[in-house]
Amino acid sequence: MKILFNIVRRNLKLFFKDKGMFFSSLITPIILLVLYAAFLAKTYRDSFASALPDGVTIPNSVLNGTVASQLISALLAVSCVTVAFCSNLLMIQDKANGSIRDFTVSPVRRSAVAAGYYIASAASTLIVTISALAVCMIYIANQGWYMTFSDVLLVIIDVVLLTLFGTALSSCVNFFLSTSGQASAVGTIVSAGYGFICGAYMPIASFGEGLQKVLSFMPGTYGTCLLKNHMMRGVFAEMENLGFPPEVMKEVRDGVDYNIYFFDNHVSVSAMYTVLIGAILLFTGLFVLFHIMKRRAK
Amino acid sequence: MENIINIEHLNKSYGYLKAVNDLSFRVKRGELFAFLGVNGAGKSTTISMICGQLKKDSGNIIVCGENIENSFDIISRRIGVVFQNSVLDAQLSARDNLRSRASLYGITGKAFEKRFKELAKLLEFEEFANRPLIKLSGGQKRRIDIARALLHKPEILILDEPTTGLDPQTRRLLWDTVENLRKEKKMTVFLTTHYMEEAADVDYVVILDSGIIAAEGTPLELKNKYVGDYITLYGCDEAKISELGLPYKKIRDAFRITVPNVAKVTELIVSYPDIFTDYEVVKGKMDDVFLAVTGKNLPGGAIK
DSSP, X not given: OHHHHHHHHHHHHHHHHOHHHHHHHHHHHHHHHHHIIIIIHHHHHHHHHHHSOTTOOOOHHHXXXXXXXXXXXXXXXXXXXXXXXXXXXXXHHHHHSSXXXXXXXXXXXXXXXXXXXXXXXHHHHHHHHHHHHHHHHHHHHHHOOOOOHHHHHHHHHHHHHHHHHHHHHHHHHHTTOOSXXXXXXXXXXXXXXXXXXXXXXXXXXXXXXXXXXXXXXXXXXXXHHHHHHHHHHHHHHHHHHTTOOHHHHHHHHHHTTSSOEETTEEOOHHHHHHHHHHHHHHHHHHHHHHHHHHHHHO | OOEEEEEEEEEEEETTEEEEEEEEEEEETTOEEEEEOOTTSSHHHHHHHHTTSSOOSEEEXXXXXXXXXXXXXXXXXXXXXXXXXXXXXXXXXXXXXXHHHHHTTTOOHHHHHHHHHHHHHHTTOGGGTTSBGGGSOHHHHHHHHHHHHHTTOOSEEEEESTTTTOOHHHHHHHHHHHHHXXXXXXXXXXXXXXXXXXXXXXXXXXXXXXXXXXXEEOHHHHHHXXXXXXXXXXXXXXXXXXXXXSOEEEETTEEEEEESSHHHHHHHHHHOTTTTTSEEEXXXXXXXXXXXXXSOOOSSOSOO
């Protein structure tokens, strides 16, 4: 345990000593928030208002709260994964500068080295994503706050799980990379593409049926959906209190991926947690297995 | 003396390139052993296989009586490696680097602090122990590399071209430290070097050329076998020197005569006592041995 603690300490020190790595990780969600608020909020608001049936009006605070919650849940869902890819670069740097040889020449278990990378990367990513969550909460409070304390707690749990998922996924992908150029290319692809395939940039409900079915196999989709469930539950409850008909609310929920379907079957929140936790365990296990297999194959 | 490293019929290829070709040699416990060869001769490949960094194609590697294939964990506790280029974390201090590396061997807490103090004193790095490695000179960094290799008190210290690019003072400190470790701890040192004068002081030399052993033996054996001796004669006429009928070269205020061996020197002294009034006899150098064996000059050459 002390060995693992020291490896994690070394990895974290290197992460925070590398100002470029730390600040680029930290600034990513903040830039996204600014871009969302500046360019997308108005479009979302107009689109949401125009989608309401004729004669149905909605108070500004509820409308703003709905749009903010939708944007922030999407932003956090993307950030937890893209930030993990940004901060999980030490493994590649160690290969590029030869430091990994100092580990492989020692009797330390390969699984401990793998766990060291994973834990340090998860911790550094969590620092960034929790900081981003705090800023996002301030933004939502400013736009229209309808969450309860338990909603906030569940959102924190979602962020933690999505961060662990992002760390596990990036660990598996980065394991096969050996230069910073490769890491940069992968980071760019993930940043550009992940938001679409997890239903963050555009609701999956707005895609074609075939694509919806394909995306329903992606575990990240359920992470985004969990965040939407816990961030938008309060504001949708408020809309119901205001007298929105149940059929309208169902359409609204379906339209923003609050409700998600796996081959026409509604996926419950507990099933979403099961998928996400299962994916974390699967990718983490694969990552440790890769390290052990590499040692044997050498 | 027992063999501490036993290499038998070792082979390693990269595609069509045979980097190590049926290599067999032994290193005795407590010995200072040197691997000589130009770049690409197979030195680093062999060392990488001994350190478990590279898988061999065939052959046996026995270190401290253990086969590397199934007992690397045991072997790794008995070897300390100074890599050709530093593999420590440049952003961290010597203390942080050594702390993280010591923990790989289970050395933590007070045990680490004790060992750290011993090494800082031994390698004289107390004053810059808390500075990031990136801010240290090449020689200072090398001392930390050596400290890292010695953290777990290994039986064998493997040095892959450890003095390349170092200033004379650090080079001296390094060799004094290695000598002390050999004397006091009976440590075996496995060295690769480009510097012939370093190879001249070792116990046993293996000269590698294109993955095979071109020659091996003690420096004296190699010099006797592959190169002659030199006599430098002072204060005599060139006419008298030419009477000897041996190849000679005029240098500043003397003549240097090349002779095949010491017996010939004795014979000349007895035969020409009037010429041999002021002279010195010098053995051939390892540079000459290397050139004679491989037909190549080492880029590092002798230390100036």
